[in-house]
Amino acid sequence: MAASTESFYLGFDFSTQQLKVVAVDGNLSVVHQDNVQFDSELPEFGTQGGVHVHADSLTVTSPVLMWVKALDLILGKMKNAGFDFSRVKALSGSGQQHGSVYWRKGTNQVLRDLQPGKSLHELLKGGFAVSDSPVWMDSSTTEQCQYLETAVGGAQRVADITGSRAYERFTGNQIAKIYKAQPEKYEDTERISLVSSFAASLFLGSYAAIDYSDGSGMNLMDIFSKQWADSCLEATAPHLEERLGAPVHSSAVLGLLSPYHVTRYGFPEDCKVVAFTGDNPGSLAGMRLQEGDIAVSLGTSDTVFLWIKEPRPTVEGHIFCNPVDRPSYMALICYKNGSLTRERIRNKCAGGSWEVFSSVLRTTPTGNNGNIGIYFDAMEITPSAVGVHRFDKENTKVSGEIRALVEGQFLAKRVHAEKLGYKIIPGTRVLATGGASSNKDILQVLSDVFDAPVYTIDVANSACLGCGYRALQGDTNTPALNHQLILVFGLNHNSGFSWCYCRARTKDCACSSSPGPELKNAAIGTIMEIHVQSDSCCYSI
Ligand SMILES: Nc1ncnc2c1ncn2[C@@H]1O[C@H](COP(=O)(O)OP(=O)(O)O)[C@@H](O)[C@H]1O
Ligand SMILES: O=C(CO)[C@@H](O)[C@H](O)COP(=O)(O)O
DSSP, X not given: OOOOTTOEEEEEEEOSSEEEEEEEETTSOEEEEEEEEHHHHOGGGOOBTTBEEOTTSSOEEEEHHHHHHHHHHHHHHHHHTTOOGGGEEEEEEEEOSSOEEEEETTHHHHHHTOOTTSOHHHHTTTOBSOSEEEOXXXXXXXXXXXXXXXXXXXXXXXXXXXXXXXXXXXHHHHHHHHHHHOHHHHXXXXXXXXXXXHHHHHHHTSOOOOBHHHXXXXXXXXXXXXXXXXXXXXXXXXXXXXXXXXXXXXXXXXXXXXXXXXXXXXXXXXXXXEOOEEHHHHHHHHTTOOTTOEEEEESSSEEEEEEXXXXXXXXXXXXXEOSSSTTOEEEEEEESSSHHHHHHHHHHHSTTOHHHHHHHHHHSOTTGGGOEEEEESSOOSSSSOOEEEEEOTTSOBOOOOHHHHHHHHHHHHHHHHHHTTOOXXXXXXXXXXXXXXXXXHHHHHHHHHHTXXXXXXXXXXXXXXXXXXXXXXXXXHSOOGGGOEEEEEEOOTTSSOOEEEEETTTOOEEEESSOOGGGTTOOTTOEEEOOOOOSOGGGOO
């Protein structure tokens, strides 16, 4: 069925420094874009670059309510700009990877009962057992990583199961730290979400499932069976599986948008919510990567990623499930010292101006006369090292900055990509995205280092764009949700809860003592197709 050009599809991205949204129409043309910068537009949370770096310089968190308030703000901005929410058929989104959100016991009910007269921020003020969510920049969990690798059988064994050896920022190790340091908060947690599935929950009005692709960044999921790995769960925290919920494919339709957004913003009642994923997987979809391409994302983090068919996990780099094509995978390498390090050197050597920074790149020779720099302001991820080191061609320490930094960053990417088996051949395309991909002089260095042409797409926010595409794909591939398959079964009739209705896709269940009229005559244990009038009443699960 051809998508109507009258319809809109939304893609959100809850990234490190901002919340962004892109709306596309049925022809994939961008019709609206907006963003909320956390530091400047939500100053009450006191973040720098969207995060709080703690005194130990290893712990890095973001206030979860800042993300909630950012969603209120961006939807309000769109409304004020006259965006026609009634044309939105489906939405999806992404989040910075690995970060975790801890929903307090009882909050699923709060999500189901959201009152449209109030902001999400007001309604969810008491909804989180942990108010400061650990994010991907955190590197405080070395002890938990060592424990996991020992318990499971070594770094390579953890990689063979989960796609990556134990990494400090990976969610399982963050959960293990919270369980150990703040057991009462873990106990008070009903559900643990990734930033992506947390954001999806705000739209769905109930806890949203974690998708396979972002779920691969947790050191908890078996990337081949796509199930939680028992050995990893056991080494992390007790009763974890029930707090995570079952993971789903990245293009799964999770359900219909919460009535809250229908009433407050005028979305249609049948607007679908497609699973949210990680920002890098979202970018892979948005850049329409082909096999053989290499993508370089220059956001807060720098990442390099590839679409692969035959995953061979190693102890350097990550393998994630592919967010677009079920049998495929993606390989990814992440660098913490990306844009923030370029900003530091810009402030130091170019008076805070990207124009001056660029002009230095234009007026210095490729190769920088043999001077090279390694700039790890913060503990790097690939490799695990910290410090600034600059050398000339005789290997003597020298000064010299802007070109040394940018060439050094891109040389590291080429070396690591080649170590993962990537071959640069005639016809190689380097696809660049993220905030710094708007800088042509930085991209020229990237092209020189990779000895290949560099392409960008019109929309630097490829993660949002990819999620707009994924929303459209989810909408067109799914029959109308008012014909969902509902599994009906009876519980102990004496307990007061006589019926459970389960969403076939998400396996979320709601129990009630008074079944709706369509279910009254259904035999216990049958799987039936029923016509759900709305997402309210006893079917709102
Ligand atoms: N003209 C430019 N040249 C180089 N870097 C830039 C330029 N404009 C923006 N950036 C960088 O882009 C970064 C933000 O990228 P973005 O992809 O939006 O981040 P995120 O998605 O992680 O929030 C900023 O930290 C900034 O350093
Ligand atoms: O940790 C990783 C990937 O493994 C990071 O790439 C985060 O996903 C943050 O993304 P940006 O906000 O920098 O885009």
